[in-house]
Amino acid sequence: MDSFNAIVQVLDSTIRLSVPLLLACLAGLYSERAGIFDIGLEGKMLVGAFAGAAAASVFHSAFVGLGTAVLISVAFAMVHGFASITHRGNQIVSGVAINFVAAGSTIILGQAWFEQGGRTPALQPGERFEAIVWPGAEAIRNVPILGPVYAELISGHSILVYFAFAMVPFTWWVLFRTRFGLRMRAVGENPAAVDTAGISVAWLRYRALICTGVLTGVAGAYLSMVQNGGFVKDMTAGKGYIALAALIFAKWKPVNAMFACLLFGFLDAASIRLQGSPLPIIGKVPVQFMQALPYVLTVILLAGFIGKAIPPRAGGVPYVKER
Amino acid sequence: MAQAAIELIGINKSFGAVRANRDINLEVTRGTIHGIVGENGAGKSTLMSILYGFYQADSGEIRVGGKPVSINTPNDAIALGIGMVHQHFMLVDNFTVLENVILGAETDALLKSSIAKARSELERLEREYGLEVDPDAIIEELPVGLQQRVEILKALYRGAEILILDEPTGVLTPAEADHLFRILKQLKEQGKTVVLITHKLREIMAITDTVSVMRQGTMVATRVTKETTVGELAELMVGRRVLLRVEKGQSEAGAIKLSVRNLTVKDSRGVTMVDDVSFDVHGGEIVGIAGVAGNGQSELLEAISGIRHAVSGEVMLEGKPIDLTGKADPGELRDRGLAHVPEDRHHVGLVLAFEENENSILGYHDDERYLKGPFLNVDAIMADAKDKIEKYDIRPGNPRLKTANFSGGNQQKIVLAREMEQDPGVLIVGQPTRGVDVGAIEFIHKRLIAMRDQGKAVLVVSVELDEIRSLSDRILVMFAGRIVGERGPEATEGELGLLMAGVEHQEAAE
Numbered sequence: 131m132d133s134f135n136a137i138v139q140v141l142d143s144t145i146r147l148s149v150p151l152l153l154a155c156l157a158g159l160y161s162e163r164a165g166i167f168d169i170g171l172e173g174k175m176l177v178g179a180f181a182g183a184a185a186a187s188v189f190h191s192a193f194v195g196l197g198t199a200v201l202i203s204v205a206f207a208m209v210h211g212f213a214s215i216t217h218r219g220n221q222i223v224s225g226v227a228i229n230f231v232a233a234g235s236t237i238i239l240g241q242a243w244f245e246q247g248g249r250t251p252a253l254q255p256g257e258r259f260e261a262i263v264w265p266g267a268e269a270i271r272n273v274p275i276l277g278p279v280y281a282e283l284i285s286g287h288s289i290l291v292y293f294a295f296a297m298v299p300f301t302w303w304v305l306f307r308t309r310f311g312l313r314m315r316a317v318g319e320n321p322a323a324v325d326t327a328g329i330s331v332a333w334l335r336y337r338a339l340i341c342t343g344v345l346t347g348v349a350g351a352y353l354s355m356v357q358n359g360g361f362v363k364d365m366t367a368g369k370g371y372i373a374l375a376a377l378i379f380a381k382w383k384p385v386n387a388m389f390a391c392l393l394f395g396f397l398d399a400a401s402i403r404l405q406g407s408p409l410p411i412i413g414k415v416p417v418q419f420m421q422a423l424p425y426v427l428t429v430i431l432l433a434g435f436i437g438k439a440i441p442p443r444a445g446g447v448p449y450v451k452e453r
Numbered sequence: 454m455a456q457a458a459i460e461l462i463g464i465n466k467s468f469g470a471v472r473a474n475r476d477i478n479l480e481v482t483r484g485t486i487h488g489i490v491g492e493n494g495a496g497k498s499t500l501m502s503i504l505y506g507f508y509q510a511d512s513g514e515i516r517v518g519g520k521p522v523s524i525n526t527p528n529d530a531i532a533l534g535i536g537m538v539h540q541h542f543m544l545v546d547n548f549t550v551l552e553n554v555i556l557g558a559e560t561d562a563l564l565k566s567s568i569a570k571a572r573s574e575l576e577r578l579e580r581e582y583g584l585e586v587d588p589d590a591i592i593e594e595l596p597v598g599l600q601q602r603v604e605i606l607k608a609l610y611r612g613a614e615i616l617i618l619d620e621p622t623g624v625l626t627p628a629e630a631d632h633l634f635r636i637l638k639q640l641k642e643q644g645k646t647v648v649l650i651t652h653k654l655r656e657i658m659a660i661t662d663t664v665s666v667m668r669q670g671t672m673v674a675t676r677v678t679k680e681t682t683v684g685e686l687a688e689l690m691v692g693r694r695v696l697l698r699v700e701k702g703q704s705e706a707g708a709i710k711l712s713v714r715n716l717t718v719k720d721s722r723g724v725t726m727v728d729d730v731s732f733d734v735h736g737g738e739i740v741g742i743a744g745v746a747g748n749g750q751s752e753l754l755e756a757i758s759g760i761r762h763a764v765s766g767e768v769m770l771e772g773k774p775i776d777l778t779g780k781a782d783p784g785e786l787r788d789r790g791l792a793h794v795p796e797d798r799h800h801v802g803l804v805l806a807f808e809e810n811e812n813s814i815l816g817y818h819d820d821e822r823y824l825k826g827p828f829l830n831v832d833a834i835m836a837d838a839k840d841k842i843e844k845y846d847i848r849p850g851n852p853r854l855k856t857a858n859f860s861g862g863n864q865q866k867i868v869l870a871r872e873m874e875q876d877p878g879v880l881i882v883g884q885p886t887r888g889v890d891v892g893a894i895e896f897i898h899k900r901l902i903a904m905r906d907q908g909k910a911v912l913v914v915s916v917e918l919d920e921i922r923s924l925s926d927r928i929l930v931m932f933a934g935r936i937v938g939e940r941g942p943e944a945t946e947g948e949l950g951l952l953m954a955g956v957e958h959q960e961a962a963e
Contacts, residue, residue: 308564326527
């Protein structure tokens with residue numbers, strides 16, 4: 131029974147840890163499906179996290195925080211769009227620039243406004259998104275197997291967690307069942323076909339980037355307002371890049387993206403759980419090794435195990451009419 | 454007098470200093486097939502792009518159905534019933550046919566009724582015009598002929614009454630081209646208007662009712678097709694009389710320079726593409742390989758030039774074997790006197806992002822003429838490039854210009870100049886004049902014959918039967934990977950056509 135509880139706990143933290151990855155991964159899916167490489171997911175999450183925590187703390191409202199996070203993140207996405215769609219700049223350069231601006235500005239503004247070494251004030255109850263306890267969760271907690279699964283895994287998460295997982299089927303539906311999705315996939319594969327069909331390539335891509343901005347904003351808000359009780363500098367810690375890796379691993383498909391992010395989340399959760407406890411056969415391993423494991427696995431999975439991942443064909447290429 | 458579907462009056466368009474269209478007047482009669490011919494760069498595609506709203510004219514008026522209109526975007530053109538089939542298809546390769554057809558013409562956000570409507574509409578179009586395509590097939594899995602059909606369906610689905618086709622047969626096999634022409638005739642019978650842009654005069658003669666000729670941005674003449682001749686049109690296109698048959702003397706075949714024995718080549722899927730092929734090429738003769746594209750000619754060329762693995766057989770160059778494992782050192786083959794003008798100059802023959810002078814020595818760059826110690830001798834390379842530009846009339850004559858900015862014909866001349874000026878013993882040429890305009894074709898043919906007269910062995914592979922017949926001293930016909938016949942240059946087109954279609958071969962096999 132003890133080991134069962136341990137497994138449930140690891141799975142529970144798997145869900146919590148994979149949510150920001152999943153949101154960022156789906157965000158990347160929108161922009162990359164529309165033919166815009168977005169290496170700036172990391173930066174957009176970071177500004178979202180900062181703006182969310184700052185606004186929530188100042189206005190004492192979690193939802194104002196969330197709204198601000200989304201707004202600022204979308205604004206950064208529009209900067210990326212302005213550089214890479216309107217001015218046909220290099221998408222990688224623009225994305226990297228956004229990451230640097232995000233990393234720097236969040237610290238400077240945080241220090242200037244709150245004077246806590248780049249942190250935002252610790253969020254009080256009501257300024258954070260609290261866990262939602264599902265009806266009956268406590269009542270059946272002691273039922274073997276079913277109880278802990280329901281109480282720990284299904285119930286007891288914040289609304290953003292449910293939002294993240296609801297976005298998976300929603301994104302699939304948008305992508306493959308709506309006019310917007312059809313056009314967005316087309317513009318990522320062959321923008322000239324879209325242009326000659328009389329649809330604006332630029333406007334389509336901007337709309338895809340708005341979706342990206344919304345999702346990275348929510349991802350950022352989750353980091354600072356759910357996982358943590360405030361903003362800490364560089365708190366995204368490379369999650370934007372892991373999300374990009376997951377996106378490739380998932381071959382740019384929403385449901386695959388969910389499983390990829392759950393896998394990365396699980397590795398993360400397992401490495402935390404196994405820190406300090408001796409492994410069978412090998413014995414005790416250094417903490418750093420366990421922490422490095424998810425990243426090592428990322429490299430291995432991307433290098434060898436996914437087969438051929440074909441990115442959207444027009445990805446990374448600014449659209450210029452012939453001649 | 455039938456009503457005009459389109460009238461263009463005084464159209465002008467410049468790109469920077471280049472005047473692509475000057476004061477163009479054109480009238481296309483409703484329910485006819487109207488051809489527009491001209492050399493590459495004559496301004497045909499620009500004119501049609503203006504009509505389709507891709508570019509805006511600097512001045513001039515467009516009338517559709519007698520009414521003056523302004524066409525600023527493709528959407529305006531589509532609304533006026535103008536549809537376009539682009540030279541490079543505007544299709545999303547990993548979408549289905551249906552998705553491509555509705556893209557941009559969806560009426561509802563959730564696609565349900567759009568898809569249902571498209572299905573029944575496609576069925577109707579299929580019935581009426583013989584345009585059958587499986588609506589659920591993925592584009593990239595379809596042959597180009599069918600992909601083009603999807604482009605036509607796209608235009609018709611949007612209610613096109615006027616259909617513009619830009620160089621539609623460039624990518625098609627002869628059989629597919631014939632099918633396309635049947636479709637176009639059917640469209641005409643149903644009252645649609647077709648504008649056909651091409652530089653192939655044979656197509657103009659075969660299918661159009663009226664033909665307009667463009668030269669250097671101007672419209673030089675419009676003729677009723679029945680009342681004109683290929684000779685007259687060719688002359689109008691280039692502004693002087695062209696020799697469509699190159700004059701040449703008798704060949705004086707010398708020793709065997711290239712000898713192919715029992716060569717068999719398989720492609721990556723394991724399908725036999727070249728099947729037990731043997732032939733010789735003597736010095737002082739041009740051997741032409743005729744055949745419908747895809748019958749093994751490309752693989753044969755690649756195997757002989759050492760870049761494709763051959764399963765069995767041998768190839769002797771001046772009496773010594775060539776490494777057929779596909780790993781032959783191209784530099785070594787060049788040193789042994791084998792020059793190769795590849796079929797696909799964009800991917801194999803040139804680096805388009807390089808300057809002209811760099812491409813004109815590509816592959817010969819470690820020749821000591823172009824080196825100064827370990828460095829490239831820039832002065833020597835520039836002098837060499839200028840020399841080639843003059844000899845081969847490459848335009849514009851600027852060796853510093855990026856190769857991508859040269860027209861197709863001039864790019865081909867860059868490759869030919871590079872390979873021919875090395876004075877090789879054996880010259881292998883794939884599609885010497887693909888995408889090349891009439892004036893340059895004549896020049897290239899003369900050069901190839903000059904090589905022959907110097908005693909070189911020349912092997913030409915071309916899908917243009919005219920070209921094979923006018924160049925070759927001996928014609929080998931390939932069908933399904935085999936050489937099915939050898940004929941002299943006096944062989945008739947019909948005779949070669951039957952061989953190319955495999956008719957005689959099959960009868961012999963029975």
